[in-house]
Amino acid sequence: MGSTKTRARNTRRKLAKFATLNPQGTSKVSELTQQNQSPTSTQEKEVAPLPSTSGTPLVAAPSLLAPPKVIMTTVELDDRKYMSKMRPKKATQSTWRNTGAANISNKRSDMDANIGSTRGKVTNGVNVVDSLTSVTDGDNKGDINLLSRNYSELAKMEGYPKAGDMVAYKLLEIDSSYNPTISDFKEATVISFSEVNMEAQVLLDPNFRKPLEMDSEGLPVLGKFDVYDEGILERTKQGIAIVPWNDLVECRVIFKEPSFTQTPMDVPGALKQRHFKGPFDSDERDLSGVSLFSPEVLVDAALRSSFVSFGTRIQGKESLGYGEGTRSNKKQPSSFSSPKTAFSAWCLFLGFLFLIIAVTFRVHYTLPSPVYEGLDVISGKPQFSEENVRQIIRYMTQDIGYRVVGTEQELDTKNYLVGDGSHRFDFMSKVVMKMYTNMTNIIVRLSCGPECDQNSILLNAHYDTTLGSPGAADDALGCGVMIEIIRIMSLRPAPKKNSVIFLFNGGEESLQDASHSFITTHELRDKVRAVVNLEACGTSGPEVLFQANSREMIDAYGTVPYPHGTVLANDLFATGLILSDTDFRQFVDHGNLTGLDMAVYKNSYLYHTHLDLDEFLEEGLPQHMGENTLALATYLTEEANLTNLERTSSVVFFDVFGLFFVSYSWTAAICSHILIAGLALFTMATRISRPTLRGSVSILLSFIAALLAPNLSVVLLQSLGSPMQWFSHEWLPVILFGPMALAAMFGVQVLFHFKNASTGANEISTLSSLQVFFTFALCISSYVGLASSYVFALFTLCITVALVFNHMKGARSHGYGLEVNHVDFATYFVASFLPTTYFSFICFSLLDMFVPLTGRIGVDAPVDNIIAIMSGFVTFVICPPLLAFSHRFGRAILKRIAIVLLILHLVLVLISSAVMYPYDELHPKRVFIQHLRNMTSGESLLYLAHADPGPFYEPYVTKIEAMFEGEASFRSAATNPSDWNAIYPFNQFLESYVLDTSTYIRTHTVNKTIAESTAPLTSLIRAAPKLMAENVVYDSKTGLRRLTVLCTHPNYIWTVASFDAHLTSWSMGSSEPFPYPSHYVIRHVGGHVSDGWRVDLEHHATGSEDRLRIELTAMETEGFGRDTERELEGSGEIGVMRQIVRSRPAWTALTYFSIVADTFEL
Incomplete structure (x- = not known):
């Protein structure tokens, strides 16, 4: 044989x-x-x-x-x-x-x-x-x-x-x-x-x-x-x-x-x-x-x-006609019959899937109804009120405005503690040496007395904002929620077991300086046992639990009324693929705390833009975050034991459709995975499942094809000059790339469809091979210790149950103990219901997170390819049994379906390229504007930059060129890394065009002397930032040179000093310099009226005359939210930045500022 x-x-x-x-x-x-x-x-x-x-x-x-x-x-x-x-x-x-x-x-x-x-x-x-x-x-x-x-x-x-x-x-x-x-x-x-x-x-x-x-x-x-x-x-x-x-x-x-x-x-x-x-x-x-x-x-x-x-x-x-067995006289129940035609069967099954997706979409985005009264009208007890939170948000965003660290708006909350410090900050694969002065923190503590003060839970939110954003969601929402919780808890009896500390920190957007100050210097830091951090990078949907490092705190989250979190998000955030960070990191790294990090993440198109306003916060969002946080605070102060909290990442947790929360240990996870894998192997051994090598290879290749085939569409879109056509809606990539992924998946199945076998044989082989695919993924992910492996367990279990169901259903008709080599139509519903329902939730969250994120991860990032691959992944995991179902009506029908999907995809690509645009008013392109006065060269330059590969020059830069009557030149971040030092390290993602504004200023000034002068316009700047060297000592024996660098910057904020040196020591806290020549960036932020800073350095020098060449960039304080900038002395109101803002296209979101740059030899 x-x-x-x-x-x-x-x-x-x-x-x-x-x-x-x-x-x-x-x-x-x-x-x-x-x-x-x-x-x-x-x-x-x-x-x-x-x-x-x-x-x-x-x-x-x-x-x-x-x-x-x-x-x-x-x-x-x-x-x-x-x-x-x-x-x-x-x-x-x-x-x-x-x-x-x-x-x-x-x-x-x-x-x-x-x-x-x-x-x-x-x-x-x-x-x-x-x-x-x-x-x-x-x-x-x-x-x-x-x-x-x-x-x-x-x-x-x-x-x-x-x-x-x-x-x-x-x-x-x-x-x-x-x-x-x-x-x-x-x-x-x-x-x-x-x-x-x-x-x-x-x-x-x-x-x-x-x-x-x-x-x-x-x-x-x-x-x-x-x-x-x-x-x-x-x-x-x-x-x-x-x-x-x-x-x-x-x-x-x-x-x-x-x-x-x-x-x-x-x-x-x-x-x-x-x-x-x-x-x-x-x-x-x-x-x-x-x-x-x-x-x-x-x-x-x-x-x-x-x-x-x-x-x-x-x-x-x-003999039963199908082999040996026991005769049964029992009348069999009627079965769920398959439609007679391919069209009706496909319509019924796809209709079932679309119904699941529609229902899960509705449930996934449903938020609780807002509560407008602070007291329950029946019981008279205090309750969380969204309206109270919105009043706080409106005050902070509309009355105060942009609350950038160091500006006057920051002073509108004056109940603060003051501290100085420095620390090392690793972010976006870059090392930033941070210094801060006059950081503002507001602290509120609720306690039941000395017996409760030894163990405290910390709730944290920040009230400062980033450049160009009023920060309604980020993070006035978190502050409003905490204020409302303070109101409610102060009306209740005092906490029974543990106290609660509310920290309103004033320096998160400056790279987490205020939280660092609290956890490293404040006297209450030793009383804190766990932290709950409230953040936002979106304006709608439920907040998600995306970081957790303690079993006890995860169990505490299980008490919230609207759970929404999964270890998938925890594992994903830990990879660093999401270029973001929160105060939670400072509490964990410097305070060794356990805790939970929760954030609003949907519709992050408006994150860090001028559109982060109360009017764009979805109704029910403050209620959702508030009730969850209140439940956490109540449980942690009334019931939780905070004395022996241990940090661990070996916990599996996830919510089930937002209805309840599941968490269990990694040991329990391994045991369940072994049982599920063992059940799958048992079905294979007993011939309930009959995978083939041919079928298993087809599943693997279908998965790969689903990921790679949409990239062919990317090539077509880019050749048509239409990148990022999917950007304006989170679900649009699946509509655009999904048919191509399906066509590729079905195309593989056409190639592997065994023409000599019946359709039932191809179906059972493919469905069984899907079981092998997910069982293998379950074993590998469990072996490497990936907590997210529970998703593979779910797939494996559901397909195994479906195969057993199929066998039992067939055996009742054909004889028990006998092989069933066809797939009953109802089996597909059994195999698909739970995975499709659950992974619809997961895929909605995945798209909500990553599609808007592509607008700010860099010009060189292959975002079209990233989203194409993600769309293929979503298409595959949303219903893998489709691969088996595709064989149900033979190879010819399957081939026609693949061709129709391919044609549909091409039509969608051509239509999107012809009539669609990636951006609109609520899904804007991020544009960065920097008006730089270079004190060294005397130039006055306008930098126009963007952070994604979408259209920019033709629709935007050309209009700015016409406005300022100049020609813009291209500037790459790779060859000019110091151009955007003011926002280091984000500058690595920008691509710039630069034009000279000197001619425009001289033309529009009311000062004839300036208009007729040939001297550099920067000569008119008074009180510019300066660097000076003090206490300079050179040791000729060791070749080491010591000095103190003093920076003065009256009315400037966010200064950045960059230099190359081989440092041996400095006064930058506990971290040590690199033991080799390196490029260093020292970033300083300070509260309002912080006029300077100093740092001690020791470096290798070739002689006493050897100097450090330091580039200094300082940001002006004026104009945030008012479209103004500091004018040159005597020039009158020229309004370069105002012209930029007033001419802003509706599909753009501007982040703009003015800076002064100079170079010093110290």
């Missing part, structure tokens, strides 16, 4: 393909080769007499229906089960119609007599077969030779066949040299025909004579074709085939089925037999008076005739 299989594999392209049914009546993925075989064994054995077959006659009804045919019965020889076949003599049409049940009984007696006469020596059962080929039928005796028919005289078949038709056909076969050849005419009786996939199920031509072969288990293998299943390495030979009708070389009609209006024959009592479990029903039936030409009887009888004559006993058991 092995050598034959090897030859079949090596000559696969030459093989004639069929799909056959195994003796259990189910489809089997196979490869068939026609072989010249001869008796292979001469070993002789004594054959015991056969048991008597007297008693109730065993009737093979098909003998009345369709000559010629193969009638199989089971006999026992030497305790081995053999299948014997009887070929009755050719009958005319009239003989076939008029043959009675008595003749059938006579033929059965003749057959029994012939079998009984084979006592004595038998060589591999050859004599048994030979004896059965000489069966008598009435007066006609002798071997049957159907090849004597003149097929050329028969009419060619018109149209499609029907059940009962006898046809002769030719097809492609393999000769003895394994070369393709056209066969002789073959006769077959049509059992059924499917117009959907153009395949006929036929009873094979019985005109074939050769020795009976035995398989490895001592069972006979019958029929003309070798059948191989690559995944299981079994071989069988069959008597029924699936014939692809379009592939026939020629087809002629021997006999056309009779009219169904014919008067039914009276069937004698011999036909009243128990109808065992078969392909259509499993109850006792009385065939008396039933038309033998009805399709149901014809198909049912033909199927049974090709397996085992029903009623034959095998080792004390009754």
Whole structure:
């Protein structure tokens, strides 16, 4: 068998393909080769007499229906089960119609007599077969030779066949040299025909004579074709085939089925037999008076005739027609039937999936109704009120405005503590040395007395804002929530176990200086046991728990009324792919605290823009965050034990549709994963699941194709000059790239669809291979310790349950303990419901996070490719069983679907390129404007930059060029890294255009001296920032030079000093300089009226005259939110920045500021 299989594999392209049914009546993925075989064994054995077959006659009804045919019965020889076949003599049409049940009984007696006469020596059962080929039928005796028919005289078949038709056909076969050849005419009786996939199920031509072969288990293998299943390495030979009708070389009609209006024959009592479990029903039936030409009887009888004559006993058991088992008289319930056509089936299944997605979309984005009263009108108890929070937000964003650290607006909250400090900050793969002065923190503590003060929970939010944003969500929302919680908790009885500290920090956007100050210097820091940080990078949807490092704190989160969090977000944030950070890091790194980090993240298009306003905060969002945070604070102060909190990342947690929260240890996760994987392996071992190597490879390649194929669309979009066409809506990438991903997935399945197998065989193989795919992913992710591996466990479990369901459902119809080689339509609903529902939630969150993020991760980032890959991933995971379902109606239908999807995708790409634009007012492009006065060169330069690869120069820069009557030149961040030092390290993501504004200033100034002067305009700047060196000491023995760098910057903020040196020590806190020459960036921020800073440095020098060359950039304090900047002395109001802001296109969001830059030798 092995050598034959090897030859079949090596000559696969030459093989004639069929799909056959195994003796259990189910489809089997196979490869068939026609072989010249001869008796292979001469070993002789004594054959015991056969048991008597007297008693109730065993009737093979098909003998009345369709000559010629193969009638199989089971006999026992030497305790081995053999299948014997009887070929009755050719009958005319009239003989076939008029043959009675008595003749059938006579033929059965003749057959029994012939079998009984084979006592004595038998060589591999050859004599048994030979004896059965000489069966008598009435007066006609002798071997049957159907090849004597003149097929050329028969009419060619018109149209499609029907059940009962006898046809002769030719097809492609393999000769003895394994070369393709056209066969002789073959006769077959049509059992059924499917117009959907153009395949006929036929009873094979019985005109074939050769020795009976035995398989490895001592069972006979019958029929003309070798059948191989690559995944299981079994071989069988069959008597029924699936014939692809379009592939026939020629087809002629021997006999056309009779009219169904014919008067039914009276069937004698011999036909009243128990109808065992078969392909259509499993109850006792009385065939008396039933038309033998009805399709149901014809198909049912033909199927049974090709397996085992029903009623034959095998080792004390009754044959069920599909193998051994126990007969069941229990009436089976009606099944959920599959639609009859491919179109209706696809519509029903896809409709089911879209319904799930629509419902989950609704549930996912539903927020609680806002509460407008601070006290419950019935009970009078304090309750969380969204309206109170919004009043605070409106005051902070509208009345105060931009609360940038160091500005006057920062002083509007004056209940603060003051501290100085410095620290190292690693962010965006860069090292920033931070210094801060006059940082403002506002602290409120609620306590029940000294006994509660030893263990405190810290709630943190920041009230400062970034450049160019009023910060309604980020983070006036967090501040408003904490103020409302203070109101509620102060009206309640005092906390029972632990105190709570509310920290309103004033320096998060300056790279977390205020939280660093608190956790490293404040006297309360030693009392804090855990922290809950409130953040936002979006303006809608529920806030998500995206960082957690303690089992106790995760359990505490389980008490909130609207849980929304998963360890997936925790693992994703830990990778650094999301270029963001929060105060939570300072509390963990410098305070060794455990805690929770929660943030609003949906609709982050408005994050850090001028549109972060109260009016764009979704209704219900403050209520959602507030009630969750209040529940956490209540539990942690009333019930939680905060004395022994341990940091750990080995916790699995996730919410279930926002209804409840699940968390368990990694040990429990491993145990559950082992059980799920073990269950999957059990189903494979028991043949409930039957994956194949071919199917497993197709799943892997489909997954890869789903990820990579949409990138071909990216090439097309970019060639059309239309990058980022998907940016304006989070779901748009799936609409744009999803059809391409599906087309690629289905295209792989077309290539791997086994044409020789039935559609059911392809379905069960693919669904089982999906189980293998996710089981393997589960094992690998569990082995590496990935807490997010629970998602693979969910997939594996659901597909395994679906396969068991499919087996049980099929077994109730076909016999328990038997293989079921088709997929019931209801199985797809079982396999898809939970995974599609849950992963719809996950995919919504994934798209909500990453699609807007692509607008600020850099010009050089391949965002189109990133989103294309993500869209392919979403398409694949939203319903993997679609891959198995795609085989349901055959390769031809699957191929057409893939082509339609490809055409649909091309149409969508062309339409989007022609009529769509990536940006609009609520989904703007981020534009950065910097008016730089270079004190060293005397230039006054306007920098225009963007942070994504979308359109920029044509729609925006050209208008600025016309406004300022100059030509902009391109400036790369890679070659000019210090251009945007003011916002280091974000400057690495920017791509700039620069134009000189000197001409514009001289033209529009009211000062004629300035207009007519040729001196640099920077000479008019007064009180510019300066650097000075103090206490300079050079040690010639060590070659080390020490100095104190003093910076003065009256009314400037956010100074940045950058230099190259080999430092040996500094006064920058506990961190040490790099032990090699490096580039250093020291960034300083300060509260209002912070006029300077100093730092001590020691560096290697070549001599006493060796100097440090330091570039200093300082940002002006004026103009934030008022479109103004500091004017040159005596120039009048020129308003460069005001012109920029007033001419801003609606689809842009500006971050703008003015800076002064200079270079110093110290």
